Amino acid sequence: MKDYGNPIIRHKYTADPTVLVNKDALYLYTGHDEPPDGVDDYVMKEWLCFSSTNLTDWTEHPSPLKATDFRWAKGDAFASKVIEHHGKFYWFVAVSHAEKFGKAIGLAVADSPVGPFRDAIGQALITHDMLPPTANAKANLDPSVLIDEDGSAYLFWGNGECYFAPLKADLTGLEGKIAKVNLPEFSEGAHIHKRNGIYYLSYGYGHPEKVGYATSSDIEGHWEFKGIINEIPENCETNRPAIVDFKGQSYFFYHNGALPEGGSHRRAVCVDYLYYTADQAIQPVLMTKEGVVDAGL
Template sequence: MKHTQGKITGQGNPIIRHKFTADPTVLVHQDTVYLYTGHDAPPDGVEDYVMNNWLCFSSTDLMNWNEHPSPLKAIDFSWAKGNAYASNVIKKNDKYYWYAAVSHASIEGMAIGVAVATQPTGPFRDAKASALISQEMIPPTANPKANLDPSVIIDEDGQAYLIWGNQTCYIAKLKSNMIEIDGPIYTISLPAFSEGAHLHKHGNWYYLAYGYGMPEKIGYAMSRNISGPWKFVGILNEIPYNCETNRPAIIDFKGKSYLFYHNGALKGGGNHRRSVCIDYLHYNQDGTIQPVIMTTKGVDKAGQ
């Protein structure tokens, strides 16, 4: 793999090798895949999460990537004090909405903010100048990291849903403006739910994939309705190499399906220095998903 002047060419996992990348979220728009990642950047000798901004890459074939200037930092939310944790980007009408977990500056615990842009590569700005979800809005909990890892899906009737959580999985409707909660917050009961929820739809099924247990595998549940009931089905992939966390992003692109995740495979990598990977994902005829084999080869050039 080579990296020159914002272009990354090569083959194999991890797909980005000049920076540590984590918690992928992926948007497909006009035959281009936009990959947004966290950015692990702890100083030498520090074993902790140090994440100040998010990164953006794009590709038309999943093998050659363009790196774009960082479109968003944790402190771009004026009410936040830092920690650019897992996020999700979604398009509605002509705008791009970025939901992100950050540390709230004045309310204890993590919070979820939403930023907006008119281009998928940004720049993004805080869409409402306050948190979309804060610790005081959810059922009482002693877990300061309860508000982690947002994921958003827009259902076929246009209704948007936000799902998130750490140890407890929460779901709520979003108003049509995409920056306010619409109605109560509910919980979803899932076995061994840790964090890293990801919602997507394929065919007539909704899928809720998430970090299962600790260290985290990726488990998933299925439903015919976004509001449930959700039936746990099984494990999508095993514990990633040299890394105790896992965060899925699943897309269809140019006729095939893919799972994005992270591991700790780069030199110097580990739990706090992670790297995004891609492997093929295959559905069975009944809608269930075959376990994903994590490879070093990765995927072939998309569209061929």
């Protein structure tokens, strides 16, 4: 599909981007806002998948995963994270649990980045009863995963409070206790990445949400708040970042409400350039309508 500039996907409402580089392509996974006419609320039943080799021409792949593909879930396809591990593709998702209180985090797996994906463990990876008593009903939202150079895997997530836990080597369970990460104005939408030995934890800051970030030299902290990456997106109260390096350039994926009849419940994924300073700080990202049309990939 050729439709240059931001938003990058225009024929469907998309939200909560997560990205994966595999071989020569970048795979974009999104939520799918589809509230009926007259309904102004979150209605998300499935995740979508698109791929590109230049970030301007996108190929849509059939929906690789639905919330109800997890038999223990009753629906709601919230923000997610896809990673590659030992030749397989693992999709960490947030859904509503059918039998237990609150939201839950599930894990799906596939042999291809475009699926089909299947439930990897037959039950939720994280449920509300595993959290501290202060956790709200939506606490198990927006998982983000990093696999370090030594193969250790770590999960970050949360709503209202940010949580952290090490994962087992096969990713199907927790390796240790759940800990809280103290971050200023943490709302939701955690995203973890590493660059030049520094861990970067970006997230929805305040409400309406900007994107703030903190850094650490140790995955377990201490985290130092560094500032705001981007401001409140156009016509949208939420903001979920995804940061990736692709073909020698860093990019910042996010969503706004800029499509016709769009808004906080009819969102649209965008991408702009991201740059680091000489001292490894992230420069504020300029949200543009042009996007990366001149990326030259």
